[in-house]
Amino acid sequence: MTVPIAIIGTGIAGLSAARALKDAGHVVQLFDKSHGSGGRMSSKRSEAGALDLGAQYFTARDRRFVNEVQRWQANGWAAEWEPQLYNFQSGQLSPSPDEQTRWVGTPRMSAITRALLDDLPVEFGCRITEVFQGQQHWNLLDADGNNHGPFSHVIIATPAHQATALLAAAPKLASTAAGVKMDPTWAIALAFDTPLDTPMEGCFVQNSPLDWLARNRSKPGRDATPDTWILHATSAWSKQHLDLPKDAIIELLHGAFAELLHCSMPAPVFSLAHRWLYARPASGHEWGVLADADLGLYACGDWCLSGRVEGAWLSGQEAARRLVEHLR
Known part of the structure; x- marks a missing residue:
């Protein structure tokens, strides 16, 4: 045996x-x-469709992993994601010069x-x-x-x-x-009936409770409606607010998002929060x-x-x- x-x-x-x-x-x-x-x-899975609350995308540098990702792509499990990327720094939004190839699972990361x-x-x-x-x-x-x-x-x-x-x-x-020290991350999803008026599809954020945000429908194979956004808080902010109720987390990060877009944002028709206690190692x-x-x-x-x-x-x-x- x-x-x-x-x-x-x-x-x-x-x-x-x-x-x-x-x-x-x-x-x-x-x-x-x-x-x-x-x-x-x-x-x-949610009433607003499938949401990638954890890993948002991945990159491939090592030759062995590049080959594996190409196999995933050939099988239809992964596709290249080419978002309109921005940086938010010192209160200013500017297009990101980042040329990195990014991959996502299709029609959702877990595929x-x-x-x-x-x-x-x-x-x-x-x-x-x-x-x-x-x-x-x-x-x-x-x-x-x-x-x-x-x-x-x-x-x-x-x-x-x-x-x-x-x-x-x-x-x-x-x-x-x-x-090994692992850092936490609060992740939230917000869905809007009327699409937000911004060309931004992904954003690296600095000097804010937010670290990253992504427009779900810009990823290949995702539902176009409602307009769903995934927001990740920074590790430092997540640590400080680790035990706050989910409703409070959603409210605070929704506020940080509105500040970043400089607009009065509509109330979301759907929201959800997830706490990743061990989101990423603090160092490699x-x-x-x-x-x-x-x-x-x-x-x-x-x-x-x-x-x-x-x-x-x-x-x-x-x-x-x-x-x-x-x-x-």
């Missing part, structure tokens, strides 16, 4: 590792505490992770709380007290804070993960993956590299590569 490899987390890092392992002929079993794949690349998941076996709504060694193999305990296993190896593909607790069997790795690292090959325990994620979607995918690849190499 083949003992499968457990992968905890179905964000881009976990799915990248899972696909690479399956392609190398290994059996995997995935677990995720959410009810769908994607992690911070997930999209939320990519859904396609990568495909037919892989996964247990959703299953929060793993402990990774422990049995006689020869690994077992997982979930929040409901259920035991899962046996597994030959375990790959932990969660934010660093959550990975720390799951790495208890490898104290050295756990202490490295514990040292060069580990690629945390690994104890003899134990058979690995941790990967954007926090092991650049903090970007590309970093998450590369980290998952590296975890799979190291694991396969160790088995040879």
